[in-house]
Amino acid sequence: MEKKLRGSFFTLTTLLILSITLTVFAAYKSHLNDADTVRFLQAYPNAQGTKADNCFLCHTGGTVEQKYLNACNYCHAEYGYKAPHPAGSISKTLNPFGVAYRQAGRNVEAFAAIAGYDSDQDGVSNEEEINQACLPGDKFDRPDSLVSPAVIYTREMLYQLPRTSQFMVVDTAKAGDYFATYTGVHIWQLLQDAGILDSATDIIVYSVDGYSSNFSVDELQKSFEQGIYVTKYPWIKFPEGAAPKAGQQIPGKLCYLLAYESNGYPLLAGKLVNGGHGDKVHLSGEGPYRFIAPLTTGVMPDRSQWSMDRDESPYPYNPNRPVLKNSDYCIKATVAIQVNTADNKSYQYDWSNKAWQMIEQGELVIYGAIKQR
């Protein structure tokens, strides 16, 4: 994203993408200017940058094809990216607070109208929860909720864990594809170091800008076949002096990483800047840590969605092939990893108000279904 919209804040009809101003909120950058986000911050200006200033204020995760998806992934799985959107799909993704907001008129006044409600029936009013940076649509999240076990990793701690490097392709939708060598910690080893419980089923990985995606622990333990190394397609960048020869199969296998280096250099810390595609706010810099998801099938990256010849061969832009563009799941400026179990997707550890500070200091928190230290 780079290239993609991946989260949503109450996108009932057509508010999914585009139109981003320079105003910087915590809500995921592709939804910064969603009308509902703006209305919420008009009603609760002090909530800016808190946990409530995110898609999951109104949206919830859910299960699709027997797989749990977090709020961002669930919304896009049900609602899709492009019209025509399935009838009633957005309603399925709303939590009780989102439902109440819509029923109250879906405007600034609606937030005031439902302020005294207790939408999630956790014994605390919506207003009180928002004022205390809690989620009024999640009954497991209330001001007196127990804080989950957590481990805060620094660069020094991460560098002490076994180091893994992999030369790989990053397939994007809009921004151009590229090969790079990412170095870091195998994510499964990191989770084991953090004391992941046997009951853990999935993790949610959060970027500093609020974007998130979730992954099952089963897939995190898998490795994947590499593809062919190519240098002749101008939409694919490659590092100078890469070890594989052009046209050859890349040796080795790919795994999920928490990367701290790219092509031998530490990842530059992420920062929101203006001037990306469409002159919009975008996250510049990948670091200090980037969650790296491999392309699960060794296919050739296709042309950019935003290029004039996207429909031409070879390898026209192809949103329909059954391999996800891994760039959407390579999460820049990763600050938090929440470990879930089958029956608890609401572990509490509020990193939202210090996310940028964590980027500055090179910190990452893993919390949730891990052993208490």
Place this chain on the structure above:
Amino acid sequence: MTFMKRYIPLIMAAVLVMTMFGGGRINAAELSAVTIKASSLVPGETGRYTLNFHSDQPLRLTPGSVINVEFPAGFTFGCRDIYDQKPGCTLTKLEFKNPGDKHYGVVNGEVKVKNQASGAQLEFTMEKVNVVVAPGVDIHLSIPGITNNNAIGSYTARLEVRDGTGTVFSGTDRFVLGLPTAATPRNLKVTESSSYQVSLAWDPVPDAKRYQILFSRTINGEYLQALDMTREPLPGEEWLLQDTKHSFSARGNGGLEPGRTYYFKVRAGNEFGFGPYSKPLAVSMPAVNLLRCSPEDKTAAEISDQSGNHMSATVDQPVKIAFKERIQVYEKVTGIQIRDAVVVVDPEHPNIVRITASLKPGKEHLVVFYEGALESSGQPKVVNRMFGWTFTTAAETKRGN
């Protein structure tokens, strides 16, 4: 009797058409304003056709709604696996924007083709859709991978839509295949506007109605159209460059890179397609380059004094610091970022960037200048590629002595 003689053939023809496309249904309706556009209308070339149409009645599109397209003899539909480098009409799609919609809706589906001596037929069966397209809304059926007949001339394509209610809509359009401009653009000039942008100009070609510029990273590699977009192309949109100059920075394809060499070529076109390319012209994107560093790469060096540890990068031109946060010093083994680094351009030698920081003794360090950290003083937006080096501080510093 005369009346019968005159109209019986027409009635029979109508019945035949309805049998072919509508199973003899009586609820057939005309599609209005069917028009055909193609990325190439040159005989023998392969390209993308876009059939634009609308209906005066609502079109209810549901899973199983079908569009049939028929092209005359000599045309073929290329349809390969979705992973193939030339998947062709496998990627056929329907796009429209109902009143009030912000973006185009896209409908995908299953594609079947028949390439026969009598003509080529494509059947597009929609999947995962449940929508009513309002009357009068432009609908675009995009079909890549159509290879044209080898002969110039006028041809007719037929289009039939069977929507979710069983209503059949049909229409036709004529299009012409012809020869492109024969001449090649001459005197192509490519100049670097910055590390990320080039400017191109060439002499006009008589009879040319448009031009197309392509670029590649290797002279014999694949070439892409050198057009920057800040949005997704519209359905069937083609590049209509009528000027003989152009500026380009490759945004949608990841961007041009400082210090890299690219190859550009241009061709002239008319309403049918494009003529031959000019010879590729190489251009190297200007960059601020590292000449030497201190301490030297992979050395153990004594570089400290009372004010701290000193490092410097000497580059090939006077510079200013564009983004200070893109110049960093790290402890190599631990990855710890050195936070108190002071970075300045030497006022007497503006091609030297000096860094002062407090570094631990006996440790390997890494200095990194990320891309865009430095900007040329004399050439705006000419910046450095990423570079860096390592060195080890002396086991004992003299700081504080």
